[in-house]
Amino acid sequence: MAVVVMKFGGTSVADTERIERVALHVKREVDAGNQVAVVVSAMAGTTNQLVEWVREISPLYDAREYDSIVASGEQITAGLLAVALQSKGVSARSWQGWQIPIHTDETHGAARISHIDGARLRARLGQGEVAVVTGFQGVEPEHNRIATLGRGGSDTSAVAVAVALDADVCDIYTDVDGVYTTDPRIVPEAQRIPRISYEEMLEMASLGSKVLQTRSVELAMVYDMRLRVLSSFAEPEQLPAADVGTLENTGTTVCSEDEIVESEVVSGIAYAKDEAKVTILKLEDKPGVAARIFGPLAEAAINVDMIVQNVTPDGAHTDLTFTVQSTELPRALEVIEQVKRDLGNFEVRSSDDVVKISIIGIGMRSHAGVAAQMFKTLSHKGINILAISTSEIKVSVLINADYAELAVRALHEVYGLDAQ
Amino acid sequence: MAVVVMKFGGTSVADTERIERVALHVKREVDAGNQVAVVVSAMAGTTNQLVEWVREISPLYDAREYDSIVASGEQITAGLLAVALQSKGVSARSWQGWQIPIHTDETHGAARISHIDGARLRARLGQGEVAVVTGFQGVEPEHNRIATLGRGGSDTSAVAVAVALDADVCDIYTDVDGVYTTDPRIVPEAQRIPRISYEEMLEMASLGSKVLQTRSVELAMVYDMRLRVLSSFAEPEQLPAADVGTLENTGTTVCSEDEIVESEVVSGIAYAKDEAKVTILKLEDKPGVAARIFGPLAEAAINVDMIVQNVTPDGAHTDLTFTVQSTELPRALEVIEQVKRDLGNFEVRSSDDVVKISIIGIGMRSHAGVAAQMFKTLSHKGINILAISTSEIKVSVLINADYAELAVRALHEVYGLDAQ
Numbered sequence: 001m002a003v004v005v006m007k008f009g010g011t012s013v014a015d016t017e018r019i020e021r022v023a024l025h026v027k028r029e030v031d032a033g034n035q036v037a038v039v040v041s042a043m044a045g046t047t048n049q050l051v052e053w054v055r056e057i058s059p060l061y062d063a064r065e066y067d068s069i070v071a072s073g074e075q076i077t078a079g080l081l082a083v084a085l086q087s088k089g090v091s092a093r094s095w096q097g098w099q100i101p102i103h104t105d106e107t108h109g110a111a112r113i114s115h116i117d118g119a120r121l122r123a124r125l126g127q128g129e130v131a132v133v134t135g136f137q138g139v140e141p142e143h144n145r146i147a148t149l150g151r152g153g154s155d156t157s158a159v160a161v162a163v164a165l166d167a168d169v170c171d172i173y174t175d176v177d178g179v180y181t182t183d184p185r186i187v188p189e190a191q192r193i194p195r196i197s198y199e200e201m202l203e204m205a206s207l208g209s210k211v212l213q214t215r216s217v218e219l220a221m222v223y224d225m226r227l228r229v230l231s232s233f234a235e236p237e238q239l240p241a242a243d244v245g246t247l248e249n250t251g252t253t254v255c256s257e258d259e260i261v262e263s264e265v266v267s268g269i270a271y272a273k274d275e276a277k278v279t280i281l282k283l284e285d286k287p288g289v290a291a292r293i294f295g296p297l298a299e300a301a302i303n304v305d306m307i308v309q310n311v312t313p314d315g316a317h318t319d320l321t322f323t324v325q326s327t328e329l330p331r332a333l334e335v336i337e338q339v340k341r342d343l344g345n346f347e348v349r350s351s352d353d354v355v356k357i358s359i360i361g362i363g364m365r366s367h368a369g370v371a372a373q374m375f376k377t378l379s380h381k382g383i384n385i386l387a388i389s390t391s392e393i394k395v396s397v398l399i400n401a402d403y404a405e406l407a408v409r410a411l412h413e414v415y416g417l418d419a420q
Numbered sequence: 421m422a423v424v425v426m427k428f429g430g431t432s433v434a435d436t437e438r439i440e441r442v443a444l445h446v447k448r449e450v451d452a453g454n455q456v457a458v459v460v461s462a463m464a465g466t467t468n469q470l471v472e473w474v475r476e477i478s479p480l481y482d483a484r485e486y487d488s489i490v491a492s493g494e495q496i497t498a499g500l501l502a503v504a505l506q507s508k509g510v511s512a513r514s515w516q517g518w519q520i521p522i523h524t525d526e527t528h529g530a531a532r533i534s535h536i537d538g539a540r541l542r543a544r545l546g547q548g549e550v551a552v553v554t555g556f557q558g559v560e561p562e563h564n565r566i567a568t569l570g571r572g573g574s575d576t577s578a579v580a581v582a583v584a585l586d587a588d589v590c591d592i593y594t595d596v597d598g599v600y601t602t603d604p605r606i607v608p609e610a611q612r613i614p615r616i617s618y619e620e621m622l623e624m625a626s627l628g629s630k631v632l633q634t635r636s637v638e639l640a641m642v643y644d645m646r647l648r649v650l651s652s653f654a655e656p657e658q659l660p661a662a663d664v665g666t667l668e669n670t671g672t673t674v675c676s677e678d679e680i681v682e683s684e685v686v687s688g689i690a691y692a693k694d695e696a697k698v699t700i701l702k703l704e705d706k707p708g709v710a711a712r713i714f715g716p717l718a719e720a721a722i723n724v725d726m727i728v729q730n731v732t733p734d735g736a737h738t739d740l741t742f743t744v745q746s747t748e749l750p751r752a753l754e755v756i757e758q759v760k761r762d763l764g765n766f767e768v769r770s771s772d773d774v775v776k777i778s779i780i781g782i783g784m785r786s787h788a789g790v791a792a793q794m795f796k797t798l799s800h801k802g803i804n805i806l807a808i809s810t811s812e813i814k815v816s817v818l819i820n821a822d823y824a825e826l827a828v829r830a831l832h833e834v835y836g837l838d839a840q
Binding site: 019057068071075078079080082083087094098099 | 439470473474476482485488489493496498500504513514516518519564565
């Protein structure tokens with residue numbers, strides 16, 4: 001018997017038919033003798049409708065009221081799933097954030113969970129009752145106001161609930177049946193990864209794989225909470241019930257490095273299309289000039305990712321290239337225009353016609369030459385590298401967007417990831 | 421300066437445009453220096469959609485989950501109205517039942533309010549903040565579960581909040597501009613009643629006038645909370661702000677009898693189309709026979725209204741006529757079929773082709789001959805009376821539905837209610 005937390009996103013609960021299907025997934029776990037808590041998102045479309053109403057009334061809405069309004073979406077799903085479970089003979093009860101309670105800080109709209117009191121839920125689970133918990137939200141205790149966690153918050157809710165319940169596994173049901181070595185739409189030979197480490201998953205998530213939210217993987221890593229990525233569209237009776245001994249038989253298990261016996265040097269190839277490149281030409285090369293560019297960007301809360309600096313042949317000037325999220329490009333350019341008034345005569349060029357390709361793998365730590373192989377492969381295909389950034393377990397390169405698919409396919413093959 | 425509670429129903433908040441209009445009504449009161457709490461229903465249609473989803477999943481739903489699901493409707497409206505007020509420069513905050521808290525008993529789906537802690541709301545009102553309160557719901561404190569009040573619960577919420585805040589007046593905004601002497605669609609000469617007593621309003625409400633819910637009027641009567649019925653479709657700037665001295669200038673004020681200086685003998689004519697008549701012929705006339713009919717009906721929770729009993733010429737049998745809500749007619753007939761197996765050989769006839777017409781007025785207490793005038797008027801028009809029931813301040817008759825309009829018009833004229 002295990003304690004299992006199951007999380008279902010908006011497309012998995014988009015209508016009453018799918019909610020009944022989710023109930024069958026939950027029933028399977030209960031019938032196998034597991035104690036189950038379920039975390040649900042709002043029905044797909046509901047949150048958008050609520051947000052639209054708020055914006056119709058006021059584009060400058062109050063974050064507390066916004067939270068109270070949009071939180072109703074998960075409240076509805078949780079109640080409907082509890083009803084669906086009961087109608088299948090499974091004892092169940094819905095729980096909103098304030099009922100458990102799930103305490104958060106005061107950052108309405110992007111709150112962080114500060115504490116979950118798991119005692120009441122654990123007692124109910126012990127009595128064989130399924131707890132259906134509203135994802136994405138908690139209650140800010142000082143003012144007794146609902147606070148939402150921001151985008152992808154339901155994944156984070158699920159992991160936090162799993163930690164509070166000391167669960168054996170946190171199963172994230174989504175519209176794919178696991179994490180793949182790369183996007184199968186680009187590389188048909190892409191393979192499901194049976195096990196992946198938190199660190200690798202974190203890089204995958206922050207580098208463009210949309211399967212899991214970065215914050216939820218971070219939280220799982222801190223508390224060593226095993227995650228599984230499973231498909232909610234699989235037939236409920238075809239998935240085996242969660243059994244900690246055989247987790248790798250289905251989906252992708254995200255776990256600590258020690259649990260992964262054989263690891264590839266490179267586990268996966270990620271790509272992110274939402275990058276934009278900014279180049280500053282003929283910047284006077286004197287101490288502190290980089291700080292005078294990046295300081296104001298940081299103050300404006302614009303995240304700068306890759307940075308490349310060259311000295312021009314005359315030695316008095318420097319060229320600076322960096323990337324930002326393409327949605328933040330207009331704001332970044334505004335900030336730089338202001339800097340230009342102080343720093344004077346440089347040229348600015350920008351483009352969002354770039355893509356970031358990354359190879360990720362904990363095996364890189366112990367294998368030399370992994371990055372070199374990447375650069376060589378791209379060079380053989382005639383692909384120009386615009387910028388590079390690396391970490392202990394990943395290498396990212398910025399290239400022209402036209403070559404994205406070609407680069408991903410070539411790298412997928414060269415690192416031995418293509419299915420046989 | 422007064423403390424004013426304003427209540428807006430589902431059609432008054434049906435879309436964001438109407439919610440913004442409601443905000444203007446509230447702003448008018450705030451600008452006049454009043455302290456304001458607003459009680460809102462769900463946007464028209466929302467509750468029906470939620471109920472439909474529940475029923476799709478399970479016709480035998482759990483009342484606690486049902487309550488949690490449907491309560492989201494008012495939560496959305498309250499948040500949206502708070503945002504609309506803020507965008508018009510009015511300080512506002514939404515409040516759900518559990519946040520105030522509004523405590524209820526455990527009768528989920530038809531809960532009664534047991535206690536409202538008005539301290540926090542009063543403090544906020546004192547700081548000039550408008551409190552937007554979700555109608556129709558509270559929290560059952562023992563299990564910390566949302567409980568809804570059942571049909572028309574938002575009116576009751578409004579009166580209860582007004583009592584808890586010791587408000588000067590509770591304004592119920594609806595789609596008519598007051599309570600009329602009768603339905604203006606039948607009698608164009610019908611007039612708005614400027615003041616009406618709680619007792620009369622209670623009779624009007626329970627006899628078919630849909631303007632106010634019976635429970636809310638009962639509660640207002642117990643606590644002597646003055647109500648006003650106003651139109652939410654009036655131009656917000658055309659209505660005068662609530663001023664306790666001049667309440668009778670707009671809408672209908674429902675207040676205690678002592679506050680009504682000049683009262684008509686008959687204040688209004690009500691009619692109810694949802695009556696059905698059951699006649700039992702050739703019932704053996706012996707002691708206890710009525711109890712053996714009405715006992716089982718009461719046990720089946722079927723409300724019997726009017727009862728008429730005649731003895732047949734032979735003296736050994738009796739005919740019994742009574743009325744029930746037409747929606748309950750099939751169940752009533754089933755119960756009677758069962759009784760027939762024990763009591764034997766009587767005949768049953770039924771019809772829902774009847775209507776109940778009532779004259780209502782506190783003046784009846786001090787005026788003789790009011791009922792006689794009603795019977796004479798109907799008789800002059802050739803209308804047959806099928807049953808009669810009376811109370812201290814009303815007389816109701818059951819007649820054939822074909823004559824409903826004719827009867828209402830004749831009575832409206834004879835009691836001097838037609839506008840000059």
